[in-house]
Amino acid sequence: MRFEDLELIDPILEALKDKNYTEPTSIQEKAIPLVLERNDVLGCAQTGTGKTAAFAIPIIQLIHQREKNTNGKPTLRTLILTPTRELAIQIDENITAYSKATVVKNTVIFGGVKQMKQVERLRKGVHILVATPGRLLDLITQGIINLNTIKIFVLDEADRMLDMGFIHDIKKLLKLLPVKRQSLFFSATMPDNILSLSNKILNNPKKVEVNAVSSAAETIQQYIYYTNRTSKKELLLYILEDKRIDQVLLFSKTKRGADRIARNLKKSRISAAAIHGDKAQNQRQKALKLFKSGEVRVLVATDIAARGIDIQKLRYVINYDIPNIAETYVHRIGRSGRAGEEGVAISMCEPEENIFIRDIEKLINKKLNKIENNPFPQTDKPMTEKEKKEWNKEKQRRKQEFFANRKKARSNSRYNR
Numbered sequence: 001m002r003f004e005d006l007e008l009i010d011p012i013l014e015a016l017k018d019k020n021y022t023e024p025t026s027i028q029e030k031a032i033p034l035v036l037e038r039n040d041v042l043g044c045a046q047t048g049t050g051k052t053a054a055f056a057i058p059i060i061q062l063i064h065q066r067e068k069n070t071n072g073k074p075t076l077r078t079l080i081l082t083p084t085r086e087l088a089i090q091i092d093e094n095i096t097a098y099s100k101a102t103v104v105k106n107t108v109i110f111g112g113v114k115q116m117k118q119v120e121r122l123r124k125g126v127h128i129l130v131a132t133p134g135r136l137l138d139l140i141t142q143g144i145i146n147l148n149t150i151k152i153f154v155l156d157e158a159d160r161m162l163d164m165g166f167i168h169d170i171k172k173l174l175k176l177l178p179v180k181r182q183s184l185f186f187s188a189t190m191p192d193n194i195l196s197l198s199n200k201i202l203n204n205p206k207k208v209e210v211n212a213v214s215s216a217a218e219t220i221q222q223y224i225y226y227t228n229r230t231s232k233k234e235l236l237l238y239i240l241e242d243k244r245i246d247q248v249l250l251f252s253k254t255k256r257g258a259d260r261i262a263r264n265l266k267k268s269r270i271s272a273a274a275i276h277g278d279k280a281q282n283q284r285q286k287a288l289k290l291f292k293s294g295e296v297r298v299l300v301a302t303d304i305a306a307r308g309i310d311i312q313k314l315r316y317v318i319n320y321d322i323p324n325i326a327e328t329y330v331h332r333i334g335r336s337g338r339a340g341e342e343g344v345a346i347s348m349c350e351p352e353e354n355i356f357i358r359d360i361e362k363l364i365n366k367k368l369n370k371i372e373n374n375p376f377p378q379t380d381k382p383m384t385e386k387e388k389k390e391w392n393k394e395k396q397r398r399k400q401e402f403f404a405n406r407k408k409a410r411s412n413s414r415y416n417r
């Protein structure tokens with residue numbers, strides 16, 4: 001199928017040509033006609049499948065056709081709600097690209113930065129607003145945004161929204177939207193709570209579904225190093241000796257871990273930056289920009305910061321640790337190999353994580369390729385339940401000792417004053 005077959009208008013076809021999109025992806029083929037026909041849509045799809053264009057293109061077309069002869073300040077017609085700031089920015093950038101030859105105006109708002117610039121842009125008027133829930137509610141409360149004129153509402157990555165505790169915000173926003181509207185609802189998974197939320201939002205929806213979560217893994221070559229916890233630092237340096245790995249997204253379980261890994265890499269003269277929830281928004285954007293432009297070779301991210309990130313032609317993902325939820329693994333590696341590109345995922349597994357690999361292999365229904373020629377092989381054994389209990393007790397004891405010593409040191413210094 002070609003984009004021309006979807007009855008898209010010339011200004012949009014032109015923009016798609018400039019983006020080098022030759023044919024629609026499966027979700028685009030299914031969803032674009034449904035949205036153009038004003039249906040509510042329930043989409044089961046994850047990022048990487050071309051989902052953004054699947055809803056953005058028909059929305060732009062509907063607004064352009066309606067507004068092209070209207071003069072004056074644009075009226076807000078579409079609200080797109082997404083869980084993370086990075087995703088919001090990315091969707092807004094895509095809309096700007098797809099709509100560049102139309103009359104459509106768009107902008108994005110998100111928290112973590114001053115609101116002044118966002119408010120200035122809103123005051124000039126836009127047709128499409130991409131937003132994260134917190135900042136949106138904030139600006140509504142201040143009377144800067146009013147949702148009365150919304151005709152189309154998009155809820156993107158609904159399952160992530162619920163994971164991140166946005167349910168109350170979403171419920172509040174639903175009350176503020178006009179009852180008569182077109183709604184599009186996308187989620188990578190459809191557990192019961194998501195289905196019941198979709199029932200509250202959608203009216204007689206058409207369902208579209210592409211690729212189950214686990215199938216994202218099919219185009220990506222997946223390798224695994226079984227190693228020891230204490231060898232991971234050296235193993236990573238060994239992996240990065242391969243200069244073909246010139247741009248790699250590396251996942252760390254914790255924020256502190258992410259900072260530590262980035263610091264260690266820099267000590268070894270490998271350019272790296274960390275991106276996670278404790279970093280200021282401008283730091284996060286700067287790190288992402290440097291990574292996308294190739295100035296930073298390794299971007300170390302936690303799962304929360306990496307959700308939905310789309311890096312064109314990203315080939316390599318490294319799992320510095322193995323997530324305990326198998327779906328998270330699939331989301332992580334899905335950052336590479338997007339839109340049909342080839343991807344390579346390398347996982348570094350310590351003994352305690354062996355059981356997570358079994359879950360992952362069950363979910364994706366294949367075995368990860370074990371690297372045999374590994375200078376840092378796994379020699380330690382996973383701890384038994386008894387050893388784990390003892391180790392946890394020991395950790396607790398060391399923590400208490402640490403705090404007790406700190407307290408002592410503080411009070412001593414007071415006496416010395």
Ligand code: AMP
Nearest residue numbers: 021023024025047048049050051052339
């Ligand atoms: P998304 O799932 O919306 O995050 O899109 C994933 C990636 O696919 C983005 O880099 C898009 O620019 C790209 N993309 C979307 N639609 C197409 C298409 N029809 N042909 C080629 N690339 C596309």
